[in-house]
Amino acid sequence: MNARALIFLLLGVGNAFAQGFAGLGTDAEGFAVPEPGKRFEFPQDHGAHPDYRIEWWYLTANLTGPDGADYGLQWTLFRSALAPGEAEGWESPQVWFGHAAVTSAATHLSTERFARGGIGQAGVIAKPFAAWIDAWQMEGDSLDRLQLSATGNDFAYDIAMHAEGPLVFHGAGGYSVKSAKGQASYYYSQPFFSVEGKISLPEGEIRVRGTAWLDREWSSQPLADDQNGWDWFSLSF
Template identity: 35%
Template sequence: MKVKIKRTTKIFLVVVMTVVTLVALYLNNSPQSFVSGEEDELSYALRAPRDQIFEPVLPDSPVILPRDFAFHNKFQHGWWHFFANVKDQKGNEYGVQWSYFRVASNDSGMSGWLSPQLFISHIVISSKDQVWREQRVARGGIGQAGMTVKPFKLWIDNWYWRSLGKTPFPGLLDVKTDNFAISLKTLTKGPFVIPGDRGYVPKHDLLPIASHNITSPFLEVRGELKLANNKVVSVSGQGWMSKEWGSGLLAESQKGWDWFVVHLDNDMTISVSRSRHEKQLSYSFGTLSSNDGKVERLDDSDITITPLDETVLRNGKRVPLQWSIKVPKHGIDVNTQALNNDIWLPFIIPYGEGPIKTTGTHQAFGFMQLTGY
């Protein structure tokens, strides 16, 4: 009984601190910049508070490896994404997604219980007819979540990604929940990629909204998924990982974004995004990466990203799950299809995310992320 009381108390404290932090983030922003419902949470979590001075994202500050795999606490946000498309020995397909998000409520730089850092992580497994998901939230400064660089490790409670070197790879993702578990080993099968202009990626054509980025587009993934009834499934496949950091990832009038990562084949991966705005045209950008080290920046004039149809989700949201993606100068013309339509994640930062397949010029697979719907 004592153990249960301690655990409940710990969870209660984390929830209270999370609410306080998100309220602080809300109060530090302009109410006029928000809309109702879940979009409020996305807005005040991803827009920089006006009365706080975080480190700006500047084009003359190039990303340097392996230095920039470390935390950047002077910036408001840091966001790790890992996607994996895997199959078991029977050919059954699964999508695995892990996110690790750091957001600062203020620029104080204080430590311990006064740390302004909040950590949010989620893990999701998708099959064609089932979804397993869970979220963890932790306060920074008290050892419940954090990072070490030598050797590399990200953790929150008993969830972690670790390697033996200064970079995330070869890496192990180990996650255990009451209902499922994941143990995946990941190796690089190609180079790291620095998108945009030496890692500086603009997200708006008129405003200085940008982030710094590192991606790992060519990953080999192997391991085990422990699903319902303690069933252990051995899986293997391909993965993709990114790190993004900055201060204010949304413009004032931005409603959200649509993001697609597609493994076109074993040697080429594309990442494209479309930022949606209330009173302006959408803005698209992306990166085409080759396994031989070639990287090409894609601008708005290179890409056409168009929703094809809307699907009514279980929660009543109308979300476009089928998309057309065209990059004419590279002969790319594909339509996407979600592996499972139950993609909405009802977490603190709510958004839709899940594995996709494509038809058209490339019979491919990857991931989709949708926010602001």
């Protein structure tokens, strides 16, 4: 299941296409909305923003094995708020879901997880950085140096990443406009991770090295009411 389908599953609204994809073009009353001129504060902004409706930590990697074979890796944690704010236990309105995948020239292996906030099953904290859902982890002393792991029925990976360049802020200093009507998100990336670790596939364990990038984005109304959704791709040179 891809990211758009996951968002639709958790936020699905009848007549979604008249209101923006999965309701993300509907009124954001009660939620915080992005404003121009934000002064980002780190490490705090690496963590969760429960007053906004939707947020993600999206990691993608291009890797190579000892024999020169290429592999792709993906680890994504989404947060979707049924209402703004946080609460303890099952009263939390925060819904979390994760997606992990490994690809090769011949196969695409993937799995997913779903969780509720407030019970410790999933979450993100800024310092020391930790993002998790069940046993999946992305953690480290800071966002510059992370350990990443996930396990599915037929694959697993455990990799170390360290940043070799600065954060990149999209749009106007991290304020990324999505429509002519002004809907926007806060959006920055760390595209300069160097990666080393191992992936486990049905044919065995493979040591890999390569590069990765992490996208960080949050908003409450990233679409206009006449937008159906978005197409997203990333090129790494």
